[in-house]
Amino acid sequence: MKKFFTMDSGMRWIKVILPFLAIVALMVGLLAFSMNILSSVRAFVGGESLWSKAQKEAVFHLNQYAVTHADPDYQKVLKALAVSIGDRRARDELDKPNPDLQVVRQGFLDGGNHPDDIDGIISLYRNFKNFSLLREPVANWKIGDQLIQELSAEASRLHAAISAGNPDPQTMIASVARIREIDAELTPLELRFSASLGESSRQVQRLLLFATLTIAVGLMIFGSWISRYILTKSDQFEEALKISQERLHLAMLGSNDGLWDWDIQADNIYYSPRLKELLGYSLEEEEPTPLQFLNCIYPSDLDAVRAKLTSHLHDNSPCDIEFRIVTKGGELRWVRSCAQSTSNSAGEPVRMAGSFTDITARKRSEEQLYAAKERAQVTLESIGEAVITLSTDGLVEYLNPTAEILTRWTLASARGLPLEKILHVVGESSGNRIPDLIPQILDNSVPIDRASNLLLVCDDGSEVAVNLSAEPIRNLSGETIGTVLVLHDVSKDREYAAQLSYQASHDELTGLINRREFERRLTVAMITSRDQQRQHAVLYLDLDQFKVVNDTCGHAAGDELIRQVSVLLKQRLRDTDTIARLGGDEFGVLLENCPVEHSLRIAEGLRQTVADFQFVWTNKPFTIGVSIGLINLAGEMHTLGQIMSAVDAACYLAKEKGRNRVHEYRLDDSELSIRHGEMEWITRINEALTQEKFCLFSQEISALGKPPSHGAHFEILLRMLDKDDNLVLPMVFIPAAERYNLMPAIDRWVVSTVFATLAKMRQQGRGREIQTCAINLSGTSIGDSNFLSFVQEQHVKYGIAPQIICFEITETSAIANFAKAAHFIQELRGVGYRFALDDFGAGMSSFAYLKNLPVDFIKIDGGFVKDMLNSPTDYAMVEAINKIGHLMGKQTIAEFAVNERIIGTLTEIGVDFAQGYGIGRPRAFGIGVDKNLLNAG
Numbered sequence: 001m002k003k004f005f006t007m008d009s010g011m012r013w014i015k016v017i018l019p020f021l022a023i024v025a026l027m028v029g030l031l032a033f034s035m036n037i038l039s040s041v042r043a044f045v046g047g048e049s050l051w052s053k054a055q056k057e058a059v060f061h062l063n064q065y066a067v068t069h070a071d072p073d074y075q076k077v078l079k080a081l082a083v084s085i086g087d088r089r090a091r092d093e094l095d096k097p098n099p100d101l102q103v104v105r106q107g108f109l110d111g112g113n114h115p116d117d118i119d120g121i122i123s124l125y126r127n128f129k130n131f132s133l134l135r136e137p138v139a140n141w142k143i144g145d146q147l148i149q150e151l152s153a154e155a156s157r158l159h160a161a162i163s164a165g166n167p168d169p170q171t172m173i174a175s176v177a178r179i180r181e182i183d184a185e186l187t188p189l190e191l192r193f194s195a196s197l198g199e200s201s202r203q204v205q206r207l208l209l210f211a212t213l214t215i216a217v218g219l220m221i222f223g224s225w226i227s228r229y230i231l232t233k234s235d236q237f238e239e240a241l242k243i244s245q246e247r248l249h250l251a252m253l254g255s256n257d258g259l260w261d262w263d264i265q266a267d268n269i270y271y272s273p274r275l276k277e278l279l280g281y282s283l284e285e286e287e288p289t290p291l292q293f294l295n296c297i298y299p300s301d302l303d304a305v306r307a308k309l310t311s312h313l314h315d316n317s318p319c320d321i322e323f324r325i326v327t328k329g330g331e332l333r334w335v336r337s338c339a340q341s342t343s344n345s346a347g348e349p350v351r352m353a354g355s356f357t358d359i360t361a362r363k364r365s366e367e368q369l370y371a372a373k374e375r376a377q378v379t380l381e382s383i384g385e386a387v388i389t390l391s392t393d394g395l396v397e398y399l400n401p402t403a404e405i406l407t408r409w410t411l412a413s414a415r416g417l418p419l420e421k422i423l424h425v426v427g428e429s430s431g432n433r434i435p436d437l438i439p440q441i442l443d444n445s446v447p448i449d450r451a452s453n454l455l456l457v458c459d460d461g462s463e464v465a466v467n468l469s470a471e472p473i474r475n476l477s478g479e480t481i482g483t484v485l486v487l488h489d490v491s492k493d494r495e496y497a498a499q500l501s502y503q504a505s506h507d508e509l510t511g512l513i514n515r516r517e518f519e520r521r522l523t524v525a526m527i528t529s530r531d532q533q534r535q536h537a538v539l540y541l542d543l544d545q546f547k548v549v550n551d552t553c554g555h556a557a558g559d560e561l562i563r564q565v566s567v568l569l570k571q572r573l574r575d576t577d578t579i580a581r582l583g584g585d586e587f588g589v590l591l592e593n594c595p596v597e598h599s600l601r602i603a604e605g606l607r608q609t610v611a612d613f614q615f616v617w618t619n620k621p622f623t624i625g626v627s628i629g630l631i632n633l634a635g636e637m638h639t640l641g642q643i644m645s646a647v648d649a650a651c652y653l654a655k656e657k658g659r660n661r662v663h664e665y666r667l668d669d670s671e672l673s674i675r676h677g678e679m680e681w682i683t684r685i686n687e688a689l690t691q692e693k694f695c696l697f698s699q700e701i702s703a704l705g706k707p708p709s710h711g712a713h714f715e716i717l718l719r720m721l722d723k724d725d726n727l728v729l730p731m732v733f734i735p736a737a738e739r740y741n742l743m744p745a746i747d748r749w750v751v752s753t754v755f756a757t758l759a760k761m762r763q764q765g766r767g768r769e770i771q772t773c774a775i776n777l778s779g780t781s782i783g784d785s786n787f788l789s790f791v792q793e794q795h796v797k798y799g800i801a802p803q804i805i806c807f808e809i810t811e812t813s814a815i816a817n818f819a820k821a822a823h824f825i826q827e828l829r830g831v832g833y834r835f836a837l838d839d840f841g842a843g844m845s846s847f848a849y850l851k852n853l854p855v856d857f858i859k860i861d862g863g864f865v866k867d868m869l870n871s872p873t874d875y876a877m878v879e880a881i882n883k884i885g886h887l888m889g890k891q892t893i894a895e896f897a898v899n900e901r902i903i904g905t906l907t908e909i910g911v912d913f914a915q916g917y918g919i920g921r922p923r924a925f926g927i928g929v930d931k932n933l934l935n936a937g
């Protein structure tokens with residue numbers, strides 16, 4: 001943690017103050033030095049004064065002593081001379097190279113100087129004696145010392161003379177004279193000494209003043225320079241700080257980061273404008289408190305943020321953390337914050353500051369990238385293709401699980417190995433390794449079939465057929481950074497294709513080829529028959545009474561029978577013959593290169609085999625037969641369709657003739673022509689349906705014994721137009737339509753046309769009088785569950801009132817599909833449709849069924865009605881049917897009411913309705929029918 005007050009800042013303060021301290025110290029030192037010099041000079045002048053005074057006193061007392069001869073005077077002389085002698089002794093000692101300062105001090109003390117001045121005198125003398133400043137005074141002083149010495153000698157001589165008694169007056173006079181001479185010499189010397197010393201002290205004063213002023217000026221100049229230097233530095237520092245702040249500001253703007261600065265002890269945070277914006281605060285808003293800031297952190301991330309902060313404050317570990325925030329506006333954002341704290345001298349954190357970067361976009365793209373990577377990874381892990389990625393130098397980097405299975409190498413063991421080590425691929429046909437296969441595939445220089453027909457040879461020797469493709473992996477700059485290989489195990493595909501092709505051409509139940517394959521082979525045979533004059537024969541086999549097995553023992557038994565018969569038939573044929581199951585209990589046989597007689601023999605043999613065969617199911621034996629149609633391909637037939645329909649017709653005739661026989665197709669076969677004629681109707685009926693060649697008529701049904709206001713009742717009758725627009729009656733085409741299952745299509749057309757016509761009439765405001773519109777339905781239609789839905793759709797589509805529609809079903813067809821017919825009737829009666837049982841009485845067990853069929857009308861079969869006037873039996877039948885019908889709550893309708901007498905009789909019996917030429921002939925129904933047809937029905 002950084003110290004808040006650093007050594008750097010202390011040093012900087014000292015650096016600033018130090019020059020000024022030095023200047024003050026220098027000034028003080030200079031002052032002290034000047035004062036010291038001046039004090040020394042003053043002491044020196046004082047010493048000179050004492051010296052002069054002592055010399056005067058010595059002369060005075062010596063003159064006294066010469067007169068008085070008193071010893072006290074002499075002592076006073078000595079005392080005065082001691083001053084000058086002391087000074088001289090001190091000065092002589094100082095002139096020595098290594099003076100004894102003790103002797104010097106004592107000398108100056110003897111010279112009467114104050115002890116405090118002595119060090120100044122010593123210092124001045126030692127340091128300046130050779131300067132002009134002291135040179136002259138010292139020279140005068142030395143001359144004075146010689147004269148003092150002479151005076152001292154004169155005093156000694158005088159004292160000796162006086163002490164000897166009776167001194168010679170002449171000597172005394174001479175001595176006094178000498179003393180006066182010396183004094184006279186000393187007096188000007190003293191003056192010069194004093195004057196030179198005075199001059200020197202003034203010079204010193206001037207010098208010191210000058211030096212002090214000079215130094216002071218110098219220091220002032222230095223001081224102002226230093227101040228200026230510091231100011232310049234400070235300005236530079238401020239400028240650098242400003243630039244640095246601007247730089248930081250620009251960098252922050254550029255990086256779009258926010259900044260925060262947390263004063264830990266005061267517990268407040270500074271937020272940069274950008275940070276406020278990131279937190280969802282406007283610039284004018286008050287800044288969030290530290291607590292509010294914590295509340296901005298996404299709750300699940302809070303613990304991690306706290307842990308990071310604590311760890312950083314504890315051990316100064318890097319504080320760099322990414323977390324989510326919830327902005328004031330509730331928006332979720334990802335941010336990254338890097339921070340650093342500082343602490344005080346006690347080591348306590350005092351401040352922490354950091355940046356705040358909005359990384360939402362990066363996180364989102366990271367998430368997207370991760371998701372994309374994850375998707376790609378999951379895809380790679382789960383796809384059925386083997387994927388191997390290689391580095392640029394061809395080393396394996398990755399194998400997906402399929403590749404691991406295919407190559408028998410795990411990713412861990414294969415990683416880093418050269419591709420050739422784990423992938424041994426050879427050409428499927430050559431068995432040779434293809435050199436540089438991958439570069440060749442990447443260059444597109446290997447033909448597709450070579451890359452598709454490869455064998456992967458595994459270490460255990462097993463081989464897998466594979467397709468191989470390779471693509472370079474490129475980075476964003478388009479540089480190749482590796483290769484991805486995709487191996488597709490085609491062995492399963494091949495098996496599957498073979499299986500599909502087998503299934504497409506074979507019958508699942510018997511394993512024989514199916515109709516499609518049979519027809520394909522037949523087509524080929526037709527070509528060889530035509531081009532190479534070969535004789536082929538085709539047989540169409542249909543088991544007889546197969547339904548019995550199905551119905552009595554169930555479908556499984558029927559299946560088993562078909563299977564066993566197929567084996568039997570196959571065994572009877574040559575390998576070159578083709579046998580197929582054409583559907584249900586029908587088989588086809590193609591006998592190639594087989595003359596007619598021979599083919600007849602084979603067909604007979606097959607028939608015999610089936611006839612001899614006894615099928616046993618749960619101990620029940622069944623004997624079956626087979627009807628066989630035969631056709632010789634050398635004949636006139638040209639198309640596959642013609643051959644198949646001819647042989648089918650031949651088989652049909654074999655059935656017609658009593659089953660269990662062979663019928664050969666011949667062109668002159670009249671029976672076959674009829675059959676063929678029927679088959680032509682298929683085409684015509686289909687054309688009539690698509691080309692609107694059907695039309696509708698209506699025949700009135702009259703309510704007997706009721707006034708005409710009872711409403712209109714009629715039956716819809718179907719007609720077909722031939723190519724010359726002549727009407728074709730239904731009995732001509734209906735048998736063929738029934739045989740070839742075309743009735744549901746015809747009935748659909750009739751129902752939708754009647755409904756559409758009625759709807760149109762209603763739109764035109766016509767047909768309000770219609771009470772009953774009867775529509776015939778075939779047995780196959782009512783047995784077809786899709787037909788019921790069709791009627792319901794038409795009901796919704798046209799919105800015809802169901803009460804006016806009456807569906808007529810023939811008694812025989814209703815009985816044949818009793819359960820389905822009952823269901824059909826119930827469903828439609830439930831919504832209001834009515835039903836009539838047509839041709840009632842023609843069947844054997846009509847009455848028994850009538851009880852269980854919920855119909856509204858019964859139509860008495862015309863066969864009874866037309867002869868009822870002549871035949872008492874027919875009359876009785878009509879009467880009985882009418883009676884029983886009424887008893888069961890049904891209304892009766894008599895057909896074939898051809899004249900007034902019959903109508904009268906029917907009315908007498910109590911029949912409810914009658915229909916026939918006696919009532920009305922059929923008329924064109926609805927709109928758009930050619931006027932010529934109106935009377936043709």
Ligand SMILES: Nc1nc2c(ncn2[C@@H]2O[C@H](COP(=O)(O)OP(=O)(O)OP(=O)(O)O)[C@@H](O)[C@H]2O)c(=O)[nH]1
Binds near residue numbers: 550555562
């Ligand atoms: N068990 C079984 N029955 C089938 C299969 N395909 C069709 N059928 C039934 O086979 C019967 C064939 O009808 P038909 O050939 O008219 O019946 P049949 O009793 O042989 O009558 P004829 O040929 O006129 O002697 C129908 O009832 C079909 O439902 C099948 O794969 N397995």
